[in-house]
Amino acid sequence: MHSTASDGSRTPAEVVRAARKASLAAIALTDHDSVAGLPEARATGAELGVRVVNGVELSAVEGETETHLLGLHLRDTGVLERALDELREMRNRRARQIVERLNALGVNVAFEDVLSQAGTGVVGRPHVARAMIAEGWAVDARDAFDRYLGAGRPAYVAKEQLSMRDAIAMIHAAGGLAVLAHPGAGGTRERIEALRALGLDGIEVKHPSHSSSDTARLRGLCEQFGLVMSGGSDWHGAADGPRTIGMMQVPADWLARQDAQLAALGRAPAA
Numbered sequence: 001m002h003s004t005a006s007d008g009s010r011t012p013a014e015v016v017r018a019a020r021k022a023s024l025a026a027i028a029l030t031d032h033d034s035v036a037g038l039p040e041a042r043a044t045g046a047e048l049g050v051r052v053v054n055g056v057e058l059s060a061v062e063g064e065t066e067t068h069l070l071g072l073h074l075r076d077t078g079v080l081e082r083a084l085d086e087l088r089e090m091r092n093r094r095a096r097q098i099v100e101r102l103n104a105l106g107v108n109v110a111f112e113d114v115l116s117q118a119g120t121g122v123v124g125r126p127h128v129a130r131a132m133i134a135e136g137w138a139v140d141a142r143d144a145f146d147r148y149l150g151a152g153r154p155a156y157v158a159k160e161q162l163s164m165r166d167a168i169a170m171i172h173a174a175g176g177l178a179v180l181a182h183p184g185a186g187g188t189r190e191r192i193e194a195l196r197a198l199g200l201d202g203i204e205v206k207h208p209s210h211s212s213s214d215t216a217r218l219r220g221l222c223e224q225f226g227l228v229m230s231g232g233s234d235w236h237g238a239a240d241g242p243r244t245i246g247m248m249q250v251p252a253d254w255l256a257r258q259d260a261q262l263a264a265l266g267r268a269p270a271a
Contacts, residue, residue: 001027001245002057002236005037006122009237012037016044016052018237022246026255028232030055030070033087034122035077053255054270056080057181058087059159060167062191066159068181069167070204072230073262075175075270083170088122090160095123101155102128102148107137125149168199175267177201177258179230184214192221201261206231206248228261229254 002008003015010018012029015037019027029041029052038054045052054074060067074080099111109131117127117134129144138144148155162170168178179202180187180195187203205218206229222229231250233243259269 001029001232002031002234003029003037003041004119004121005029005034006031006057007124007126007236008121012041013044015235015237016041016048016050018245019050020048024050024246025252026051026053028053028055028070028072028230030057030072030232032057032122032124033059033084033091035074035081035084036120038074038077051255054176056084056171056176058162058167058170060164061161062164062195066161067164069164069171070179070181070230071171071174071176072179072202073176073258073267073269074171075267077174080170080174080176083173087162091123094157094159095125095128097157098125098128098149098155101157102132102137105148105154107132107148107155109135109137164195165198168195172199175270177228177261179204179228182207182209182234183218184209184211187214187218187221189221189224192225192227196225196227200227202228202230202258204231205229205254206250207234208243208247228258230258 001015003010003012005012029037031037035056042052053072054077056071058069060069095114096111099109099114102109113131114128117130129141129149132138132144171178178200180200181204203218203222205215231248233245233247235243235245262269
């Protein structure tokens, strides 16, 4: 799940309330490059009886390919927060460069307006798109990305990247499990084996973008390499599809196996 701490549309407390309404027993709040929403989410979860797993979603690279890595069951979020400070500064630099390119193209959006759209969250291209929409420079987010912000478009700026090795190490330093996010058809045996050698702990097996064959293959790879399984809706707060809260029906046993893996590593789940 994602909240306003990154690119979601609902506050951490609202995410947990929505989870309770959907009759979910547990969720992981995994904002992009941010753990700022976790205290609020966990407090609301304790109040409503929803288990909130401390999480994060990091953007990293394998070679030249961007990969998303989930950190689940983080214990020392302070350690991760310090490491994320530099990543947030990288995102701010990128957003400023995007705005400069837009301005050079005659799209008069102010960097301050982009920061206002991000609020307390980590700034990203969706916030630039929202600022463009608010000022009448784009009809909607798709229009903004198709004409200006998407890869290969005139205002696109590539991210300064974090390696998968360093991203896995960051999550381990915070006491968490490093889980490859939504690999889909790209979750091959060779790739998983290489990431396992870097310390990968698990794979997101259930995800809205996965076909039934993807899910079956990834589940088999988890069993083959002794990796934990995770799953989720990747919900960003939309009231309706295509990704809706609770849609993936993730087995409770998968969470129990994650807890068991943490215990085997000498890391009890965060209280």
